[in-house]
Amino acid sequence: MSDLPGASETVNLNIQEEAHALSVTIGTYNEKGIDISKLLGTTGHVTLDPGFKNTGSTKSAITFIDGINGILQHRGYPIEQLAELASFQEVMYLLLQGELPNANQLADIEGQIKAETKAPEGIKTLLNALPDGSHPMGMLSVALASLPSFYPNALDSWSDETVRWETIYRLLGHMPVIAAYVYRRSQNLPYIDPNPELDYVSNFLYMMFGEVDPVIADALDTLLILHADHEQNCSAATVRMIGSSHVNLYAAIAGGNSALWGPLHGGANQKVVEMLESILADGGDSEKYINKAKDKADPFRLMGFGHRVYKNFDPRAKVIKAYADKILDKLNVDDPVLDIAKRLESSALNDEYFQKRKLFPNVDFYSGIIYRALGIPVDMFTVMFALGRLPGWVSQWKEMRESGDPIGRPRQIYTGASKRDYKPITDR
Ligand code: CMC
Numbered sequence: 001m002s003d004l005p006g007a008s009e010t011v012n013l014n015i016q017e018e019a020h021a022l023s024v025t026i027g028t029y030n031e032k033g034i035d036i037s038k039l040l041g042t043t044g045h046v047t048l049d050p051g052f053k054n055t056g057s058t059k060s061a062i063t064f065i066d067g068i069n070g071i072l073q074h075r076g077y078p079i080e081q082l083a084e085l086a087s088f089q090e091v092m093y094l095l096l097q098g099e100l101p102n103a104n105q106l107a108d109i110e111g112q113i114k115a116e117t118k119a120p121e122g123i124k125t126l127l128n129a130l131p132d133g134s135h136p137m138g139m140l141s142v143a144l145a146s147l148p149s150f151y152p153n154a155l156d157s158w159s160d161e162t163v164r165w166e167t168i169y170r171l172l173g174h175m176p177v178i179a180a181y182v183y184r185r186s187q188n189l190p191y192i193d194p195n196p197e198l199d200y201v202s203n204f205l206y207m208m209f210g211e212v213d214p215v216i217a218d219a220l221d222t223l224l225i226l227h228a229d230h231e232q233n234c235s236a237a238t239v240r241m242i243g244s245s246h247v248n249l250y251a252a253i254a255g256g257n258s259a260l261w262g263p264l265h266g267g268a269n270q271k272v273v274e275m276l277e278s279i280l281a282d283g284g285d286s287e288k289y290i291n292k293a294k295d296k297a298d299p300f301r302l303m304g305f306g307h308r309v310y311k312n313f314d315p316r317a318k319v320i321k322a323y324a325d326k327i328l329d330k331l332n333v334d335d336p337v338l339d340i341a342k343r344l345e346s347s348a349l350n351d352e353y354f355q356k357r358k359l360f361p362n363v364d365f366y367s368g369i370i371y372r373a374l375g376i377p378v379d380m381f382t383v384m385f386a387l388g389r390l391p392g393w394v395s396q397w398k399e400m401r402e403s404g405d406p407i408g409r410p411r412q413i414y415t416g417a418s419k420r421d422y423k424p425i426t427d428r
Helices: 039-043 079-085 088-097 103-114 121-129 136-150 152-156 161-186 200-209 214-226 234-243 249-261 268-281 286-294 315-330 336-349 352-356 363-373 378-403
Strands: 008-015 018-026 032-034 063-066 071-074
Touching (some): 008 032, 008 039, 018 039, 071 088, 079 315, 088 200, 088 214, 088 378, 121 136, 136 378, 161 200, 161 249, 200 214, 214 363, 234 249, 249 378, 286 336, 315 363, 336 352
Antiparallel strands (some): 063 071
16 A cells, blocks of 8 residues: 555656656555656657546546455445445445544435425426336436526536535435436326435335335445445546536536446346346246357347456445345345346356456346345336435546546547548539
8 A cells, every 4th residue: 555645656658769757646555547648749649548448537535446356445434334334325425525424414414415305396397298118217317407407506516615515415315306206207106205204215215105114225225325436437437527528517417327327337237137037037047148148149248247347256246145135035025036146146157258257246236136126116226326326426526626627538549531522422
């Protein structure tokens, strides 16, 4: 571990026999990032890294991941401890403010968010205008993108400290209401308005189902913590990228939500359960699907497997797997897809294809099974992920604005046609 996060050393890059000294930024755990921000000006070269597989886009003090050793920490606190001991709102405070709250600070953030639990009636009108059968994630993006229309003071969310926090607390307060409205709309059920007496997670369950089972509330609180942040993933990087244009917070979050929807990211939780169901319907032969996943001519992928950063195990998946057994037991649910999931996992972990590529179950492999046991329909799973991830997105946006990061604007290597002259259509 380095004593001085951000301390520098230099490396030399030789281009056509000329040495260019590049400074190296060193992180808390000795991670090293070569600073190439001046490379174009000094050497005429850019770097090329599709998918940012090897590119650090920012310095960040929120979340640390060590993908080799399966470590995930928020502001230094291990995810395993937070999942077991903290509440989701404590984790919200931790992500946003950098420290765990004391009792007064926790009561303050809970109160600020509770004061923002009443979402505009117009959100219902908007959702009602969407066709039956709309995907809940699309509905959620629409509702999030509409917030600046209802709250024009948020258009300049960064200008003033008071407006900034009002904008943040309002979003955190509105999100469970909007997510529950999305669920009610998708099921064609009447909306249930919030109950200000209830805590964050219980209120969400009340607006979803009209009742609150404390076992379910407790399980959901833990799942939300496990999703709360994950450093520069596709949706958080999207929030930072959109926010770097200095657009309002709500527009940036709506964009991040759309990024989350994709099946390679948060949308995987829906795809995992759909995959497990189709394996079950096909006779439960997990080996057949392991072979399909290995077959390069077959587009099938084992959903919920693999991760860009984790190369040994995903610590969130470890917690969730143990939790899945406990919760299904507690709720007295016997779900045959859980057995299929365990069989698939065990076959994959013993298979050379998956071992060689370091493919392990990720957070989405077991989370859907728990959501299902909690009575949440499969197309709502990614909305649940978004509810959990919101404090992470907001914290990433806030850090980006505080650090004054420049507008995100990657370079490219152009490979198209070179200059040619326009010809009239008759000559083409
Ligand atoms: N099933 C079969 N093969 C796989 C899988 C999989 N799920 N994931 C990766 N591979 C293979 C891939 O074909 C490639 O093989 P080869 O080297 O022979 O070409 C190798 O493993 C490396 O894969 P990659 O696609 O280059 O890796 P990536 O870092 O670009 O993608 C990933 C990471 C998560 C998108 C990918 O593993 C995947 O598509 N997994 C399934 C979707 C999923 O579960 N996503 C949720 C991610 S965790 C939740 C979150 O987003 O935070």
